[in-house]
Amino acid sequence: MVxxxxxxxxxxxxxxxNQHGVHSPFVYNLVTKCFYDKTNYEEYSILKSNHKSANYPISSKQVNLLFRVVQYLQPKSLLEIGSSLESATSVFSLGHKNAIISSQNSSSEFYDLIYFGGNSSKKEILEYFEMLLPTSINNTIWIVNAIHGSKDMEEAWDIIKNHPKVTVTIDTFYLGFVFFRSEQKKEHFVIRA
Known part of the structure; x- marks a missing residue:
């Protein structure tokens, strides 16, 4: 495994x-204004404290990135699913205080952001993918944890990024970002974040 x-x-x-290899204006802005944002947010100290006391399956660097993504994109409704439920809830609530955050799935709802947390299997991730695909609308973002955690997860990531409804993906090694942007051509980015 190692x-x-x-x-x-x-x-x-x-x-x-890095941002110099990105030609999509949307992704370029996301990378430069969010991924590479060097602001030392006061929320980082809260996140660091929470990270020490909780059993997060991701590093504090990834926690800070999730915070910045939610703060930058300001999704109104978020869904957290996977084996480590509620580990990212505090991150999301600090990033957007007025967001509706759920760890229960209702297929009749639409979500602006869905976070696939924990260390899921290929089968589990793909089942979630198919189940939640109808809840995705234009500009929905999905964030998948541990996309390179195993061969199975890499295979799941390849299936997701090649799905016809997926238009943009960003691989940051630990986290995979999936976008459904009908106005954008299909592109896959591998970004050091």
Whole structure:
């Protein structure tokens, strides 16, 4: 498993780019104004404290990135699913205090952001993907944790990013970002975040 992760990470580094390799205005703005935002937000100290006391399946760097993404995009409704429910809820609530955050799925609802937390399996992620696809509207963002955590997760990530309804994906190695933007051509980005 460790050897697989090292090999995957070296491949990621070889293929990854920074903002200079991005030609999509939407992704360029997301990368420069959000991913690479160097502001030392006061919420980071709260997140750091919560991170120490909780059993987050992601690093504090990833927690801060999730906070910045929610703060930047300001999604009104968020859904957190997976094996580590509620670990990201505090991150999301700090990023957008007025967001409606749920860890229960109702297929009749539409979500602006869906976070697939925990260390899910390929089968589980793809089942969630198919189940939640009808709840995605234009500009919905999905964030998938541990996309390079195993060979199965990499296979699931490839299936997701090649789905016809998915238009933009961003691979940051630990987190995968999925966008449904009908106005944008299909593109896949590998970004050092």
């Amino acid at each position: 050897l697989y992760s090292i090999k995957s990470y070296l491949k990621f580094l070889w293929n990854s780019k």
